[in-house]
Amino acid sequence: MKPLAGKTVVLGISGGIAAYKGAALCSKLVAMGASVRVVMTEGAAKFVTPLTLQTLSRHPVATDVFDERDPSVVQHIDWADAADAVVVAPATANIIGKMANGIADDMLSTMLLATTAPVIVAPAMNVHMWEHPAVMDNVTKLASRGVRFVEPGTGQLACGYVGKGRLAEPDEIAGAVAALLAGPQPLSGRKVLITAGGTVERIDPVRYITNDSSGKMGFALAEAARDFGADVTLVCARTDEKPPGGVEIVRVESALDMYEAVTGRLSAFDAIVKAAAVADYRPLSKEDKKIKKKEDKLSLELVKNPDILQAVGEWKASHPGERQPFVIGFAAETGDLEKFAMDKLRRKNSDLIVANDVSEQGAGFAVDTNVVSIYGPEGLVEHIPLSAKRTVAERIWQIAAERMTRE
Known part of the structure; x- marks a missing residue:
């Protein structure tokens, strides 16, 4: 399921250093099913080439209002009329000023003046520029006309300053487009909690x-849930991957940290997905200082960590009158998949178990693909052959959303 299938999105890229992120946003929108038409300013084309965007969008890129390639249409009017939404990312102070004051002196500003489609603006600029009264006035003026804004983030800026002005992440901008165009989603109005990554003891x-x-499967689940309309909290342990934008991130390190983060939030969620790889054991004691090498052998005593999925299932059983989260567990096995998955589902009072054989090619850790079998109380629900983890995540949520609706 692609939330933007059948939708046409015009992506306007203006001339800031963050223009390179426009390429990632274009790729993301295409992956979500949108037909993307890219309009670039002259400045944007100095940061990233039109050929790059043409390759990613699979459509010609418009840069010059006078470059009319099809005599049967006026391009800026044709694209303005065809758009289901227009996204300007990055939006410099200059293009925001043009939009606010009706200036149309290049392809992008002319097309923006001609469109009646909803417009989403993702600003990116120096912190002092963003806070300048002229820019704030222009933003207020555009917002009063119904233009939607994806607020810039705070962090290290290309100019060397640290502050607000960094372009929002492509995931977050794409999520705003999906929320605008996709309408009611399978998880619309739902609150979900997902764990990801490997704990550190x-x-x-x-x-x-x-x-x-690697956290990749958990991140794919968080990203898919967000795009399906959910309010997502991601409890994230150690990972080398960057978490998706547009979700609440709760950072943890150990299994005990994750246990506290999850069990302290149980009544607040409609669904809980335990995709993290939680250590079964931890050292009995943690030394305050580095252990020095002295003997030929070192003995390390381990104690069992609490079982988070078990605790969630027990909480459900002991709180029948309270909000009951739909619980999805994961089982990474190396054989006897159905036997172990069904046993885990029953023992831990889960609604679904997603099992995979990590010894299978393309289904292990730190890869972008997975091969899974999904089990419910009735047994095997569906087997998903080798697929991208995002595709697997979307199918898991489709199955879960259908079952959550029945309850």
Whole structure:
């Protein structure tokens, strides 16, 4: 399921250093099913080439209002009329000023003046420029006309300043487009909590026990849930990946940290997905200082960590009158998939178990694909062959949303 299938999005890229993120946004919108038409200003084309955007969008890129390639139409009017939404990202102070004051002196500003489609603006500029009264007045004026804004983030800016003005992440901007155009989504109005990554169990300040989890499956689930309309909280342990935008991030390190983060929030969510790889054991004690090498052997005593999925299932069983989250667990196995998955589902009072054989090619840790079998109380619900983790995540949520609606 692609939330923007059948939709035409005109992406306007103006001339700021963040123009390179416009390429990532274009790719993201295409992946969500949109037909993307890119309009670039002369300045934008100095940061990233039109050929790059043409390749990603699979359509010609418009840069010059006088470059009319099709004599049967006037391009800026044709694209303005065809758009289901127009997104300007990055939007410089200059293009925001043109929009606010009706100036049309290039392809992008002319098309923006001609369109009646909803417009989303993602500003990017120096912090002092963003806070300048002229820019704030222009933003207020546009907002009063119904233009939607994806607020810039705070962080290190290309100019060297640290402050507000950094372009929002492409995921967040694409999520705003999906929320605008896709209408009611399978998870619209739902609150979901997802765990991801591998927990870290400290031995001393420089050593720890962990596992090979990359967090990619959990992040794909968070991203898909967000695009399906959910309000997502992502409890994230160790990972080398960057979490998706547009979701609440709760950072944790150890299994005990994750246990507290999840069990302290149980009544607030409609669905809980335990996709993290949680260490079964932790060192009995953590040394305050680095352990020095002295003996030929070192014994390390481990104690069992609390079972988070078990705790969620037990909470459900003991709170029948309260809000009951739909619980999805994961089982990473190396054989006897159905046997272990069904046993886990029953013991831990889960609604679905997503099982995979991590020894199978393309289904292990730190890869972008997965092969899973989804089990419910009745047994095998669906087997998903080798697919991108995002595709797997979308199908998991489609199955879960259907079952949540029945309850």
